[in-house]
Amino acid sequence: MSLLSVQNLSVQFHDSYAGGETVRDISFNVEPGEIVGIVGESGSGKSTAMQAIMGLLPKRAEVKCQKLILSQEDITPPFSADGKSAVKEEKLYEKKMESIRGRQISMIFQEPLSYLNPTVKIGRQITEVIHAHDKACTRGGARQRAKELLDMVGIRRPAERMRQYSFELSGGMRQRVATAIALACEPRLLIADEPTTALDVTVQGQILQLIKRISKETGTAVLFVSHDLGVIASVCSRVIVMHNGKIVEEGVTDDIFREPRHMYTKELIEKASHLQKLPHSMVSRNPLFVAEHVTKQYPGRINREQTEAVNNVSFYINKGEIYGLVGESGCGKTTLAGMAAGVYQPTKGNILFKGVPLLKMNRQIQMVFQDVQSSLNPKMTIEDILEEPLQLNTKLSSEGRRKKVIETLNLVGLSPKDTEKYPQAFSGGQRQRIAIARALILEPELMICDEPVSSLDISTQEQILELLEQVQIEKQISCLFISHDLNVVKRISQRLGVMYEGVFVESGNTRSIYEDPWHPYTKTLLSAILPPNPKMAKRKRRMWKVKESGGKKLLGEGCPFAPRCGYAMECCYAQSPKTYTFGERKIACFLYSEEYTGKRNDDYKMTSQI
Amino acid sequence: MPKYIGKRILISVLSLFMLVTAGFFLTRMMPGSPFQSGNVSEDILKSIEKEYGLDRPVLKQYQVYLKNLLRGDLGVSLKKPDVTVVEVIIRAVPSTAILGLLAILTASVLGTVFGIWQASSKNKVVRGGIFFGAILGTGIPNFVIALLLILLFGVKLKLFPIAGLTDSRNYVLPVLSLAAYPTAVITRLVQNTFCREMEKDYVVMARAKGLGYRRTILTHVLKNAWIPVLNYLGPAAAFLLTGSFAVESIFTIPGLGREFVNSIGNRDYTLILGLTVFMGIVVIGINLLTDLLTAWLDPRVRRTFL
Numbered sequence: 001m002s003l004l005s006v007q008n009l010s011v012q013f014h015d016s017y018a019g020g021e022t023v024r025d026i027s028f029n030v031e032p033g034e035i036v037g038i039v040g041e042s043g044s045g046k047s048t049a050m051q052a053i054m055g056l057l058p059k060r061a062e063v064k065c066q067k068l069i070l071s072q073e074d075i076t077p078p079f080s081a082d083g084k085s086a087v088k089e090e091k092l093y094e095k096k097m098e099s100i101r102g103r104q105i106s107m108i109f110q111e112p113l114s115y116l117n118p119t120v121k122i123g124r125q126i127t128e129v130i131h132a133h134d135k136a137c138t139r140g141g142a143r144q145r146a147k148e149l150l151d152m153v154g155i156r157r158p159a160e161r162m163r164q165y166s167f168e169l170s171g172g173m174r175q176r177v178a179t180a181i182a183l184a185c186e187p188r189l190l191i192a193d194e195p196t197t198a199l200d201v202t203v204q205g206q207i208l209q210l211i212k213r214i215s216k217e218t219g220t221a222v223l224f225v226s227h228d229l230g231v232i233a234s235v236c237s238r239v240i241v242m243h244n245g246k247i248v249e250e251g252v253t254d255d256i257f258r259e260p261r262h263m264y265t266k267e268l269i270e271k272a273s274h275l276q277k278l279p280h281s282m283v284s285r286n287p288l289f290v291a292e293h294v295t296k297q298y299p300g301r302i303n304r305e306q307t308e309a310v311n312n313v314s315f316y317i318n319k320g321e322i323y324g325l326v327g328e329s330g331c332g333k334t335t336l337a338g339m340a341a342g343v344y345q346p347t348k349g350n351i352l353f354k355g356v357p358l359l360k361m362n363r364q365i366q367m368v369f370q371d372v373q374s375s376l377n378p379k380m381t382i383e384d385i386l387e388e389p390l391q392l393n394t395k396l397s398s399e400g401r402r403k404k405v406i407e408t409l410n411l412v413g414l415s416p417k418d419t420e421k422y423p424q425a426f427s428g429g430q431r432q433r434i435a436i437a438r439a440l441i442l443e444p445e446l447m448i449c450d451e452p453v454s455s456l457d458i459s460t461q462e463q464i465l466e467l468l469e470q471v472q473i474e475k476q477i478s479c480l481f482i483s484h485d486l487n488v489v490k491r492i493s494q495r496l497g498v499m500y501e502g503v504f505v506e507s508g509n510t511r512s513i514y515e516d517p518w519h520p521y522t523k524t525l526l527s528a529i530l531p532p533n534p535k536m537a538k539r540k541r542r543m544w545k546v547k548e549s550g551g552k553k554l555l556g557e558g559c560p561f562a563p564r565c566g567y568a569m570e571c572c573y574a575q576s577p578k579t580y581t582f583g584e585r586k587i588a589c590f591l592y593s594e595e596y597t598g599k600r601n602d603d604y605k606m607t608s609q610i
Numbered sequence: 611m612p613k614y615i616g617k618r619i620l621i622s623v624l625s626l627f628m629l630v631t632a633g634f635f636l637t638r639m640m641p642g643s644p645f646q647s648g649n650v651s652e653d654i655l656k657s658i659e660k661e662y663g664l665d666r667p668v669l670k671q672y673q674v675y676l677k678n679l680l681r682g683d684l685g686v687s688l689k690k691p692d693v694t695v696v697e698v699i700i701r702a703v704p705s706t707a708i709l710g711l712l713a714i715l716t717a718s719v720l721g722t723v724f725g726i727w728q729a730s731s732k733n734k735v736v737r738g739g740i741f742f743g744a745i746l747g748t749g750i751p752n753f754v755i756a757l758l759l760i761l762l763f764g765v766k767l768k769l770f771p772i773a774g775l776t777d778s779r780n781y782v783l784p785v786l787s788l789a790a791y792p793t794a795v796i797t798r799l800v801q802n803t804f805c806r807e808m809e810k811d812y813v814v815m816a817r818a819k820g821l822g823y824r825r826t827i828l829t830h831v832l833k834n835a836w837i838p839v840l841n842y843l844g845p846a847a848a849f850l851l852t853g854s855f856a857v858e859s860i861f862t863i864p865g866l867g868r869e870f871v872n873s874i875g876n877r878d879y880t881l882i883l884g885l886t887v888f889m890g891i892v893v894i895g896i897n898l899l900t901d902l903l904t905a906w907l908d909p910r911v912r913r914t915f916l
Contacts, residue, residue, distance in 0.1 A: 107818045114810065119909055119910075129821075181819065
């Protein structure tokens, strides 16, 4: 007997300009205790289908379902063609669903910050679910249960956390709280809608572990929605692939990944595996951009200490090279990018561009931003957007500008016909192409890409990365490529630097770092990459049992990673490690100090010490 | 928290000082003198002015006034020498304050109720009616509303008395006419923010938890929807508590607004300044209070500033 059985579910939005159905006639079952993955790119109707099952869609959505059965209970949403006669049925359905939501089926959403109410305390947000479904529960009982739940999802000092608000917690903690809320009434089915997409990789690992553990311990069935094949491969036992609102393939995870039958699945897996590729290496040693001991301090607010966003960072970018920069959110990547673009000046240290100190913004350095939605002015046509930098910076005639615009559009793979359109007319990937075109149109020598693919789907990601690679080869443009995703960075960069709390902990050749990471933090990051292959995913050694950052920074000296590091020694807390150089590899860790590794010959080949 | 309040009070004292200065010199710039009238001869006028120290240079008078002000002495009314300014204020405040407070309470409660009703009603007539009422409320000035209310409830229906403040029933009509405008504004504010908040993700989350419609609104939406209302309520409360001349005149209520307008007509320098200082203190105090209330409602503000 299935726990959930969905038969012929369709959803249609009436106000949508596209018209067609968002979800088309899908049917599937979920057995008790299993984890089913639903995969597909954004816009394929995954989330809409899940919300339709919960009855959470707004009124303007028309939900048609032949049968929806949750362990023998009929929860089919009412449907009437004219939409008017069914007010009473609507009311009854809503009443019934109120007792089912949160108690039988509950949901974890993608962005916990916006799904948790900012003005209500965490504790209250948990206890209210308990009160809503168990009228007999006392205040004290509910609080006790909330504490247990927070403890179960791995939050320490739960009593203290319950008095806090959602904006005072880190991303991972918020998602844990959301999980605790979802589990409060021991539901039989948990719908997790992209629960880790907004999180850092190491935190993603922790949340996945948590969901897996809870499913095992409590026998809760999980419907796991994600666009990330790696995530799906590592947690799900069965996979449903959705494309354009339809289910195109369904099966056991191993089978689907080993021999996908449908074209679309094949394509998805291929695209995701591309990310596993390593870049071609090349490169003349001819530094175009050099940062020497760069430090940026932000003046503290009143009564607070100064904060160092970037601390003593040195690196260089060769001509025609893509240099990758990885680190989790808040580690100072974007501050460094701002300094590299000449937007702010470093507090200490020098930045040299073509051998000359970079003192203000330079049009030889252009930026591509993360948010494709807001970095293009919606009131300007593509032509206006691309022409503007030319008008400001060159003396080209309008004829010449037009030619240049079309040339650049061709380069980024858009058609000249698109010049009259507005940014809304394009998809996320195409908008990022426009943003890249805008950066390229002045023929810069250095392009700074700040998380250019983070808001895109896997398949679009790969296209944009290919584009960047092609541009780099054709035009010999150097690129500082910033991302929190080591997977993406290692796919595209020739050399890379790993940043942690404003410090470069490891840098060197991408291939050698990927094959043999030295620094414990790099190892953690690499181990958190989820390959789109269930066998590899299961075999993989995990290192993410490290604590989450976001706690208090160590005062004074000490390696910033020490509190999370499994190999921390006494000296790691006492003083900060120097940067040790081994050929091309630079590493800031005591494990590679002379005292630790002993005196070496010049030709001694150093490998990882752990 | 105490530090924040301390800072606010310091700034308030500074702005009060500026208010007094501006007020002082502006009143002296008004043409005429408090004692000028048809049957007072030039000599007598001079001697009276000398007695009150009005013949001295303006800067000297300003000094003396500031010194007295620091001692809490607002002086004696120039027109009615037997009462001090403080006495005038003490006499006028209760009726104005009670009217103002009642009007604020009425406006907040009615505004919130109408706003949520308009936002969540499925009945087109209700939605349109409230919308239309809110537009009328913002459009018609309060003295017109006062007259209409008198005409309808006082003269035609004879439900409520139309003048004076002897009985609790006396309050109904003036409070309603004072509350009309803020009620309309709050209705529109609440309706607007309520609709916006209902689209937020945390409302979906609350539904996904299985909370009913009423619970969702009471614990989640209302608090968030009220934050912009508080921002409006500060200035509105200041306006109501300092008295409305028109409404007080129509209902012949001896309140602050009436005293203020009369004192200007009389060029009663000390009374004008005294009332200005008093209203300044009220406005500043109310703004501090609304800021503290906002912090109480919105933990994000609380954790950042307090």
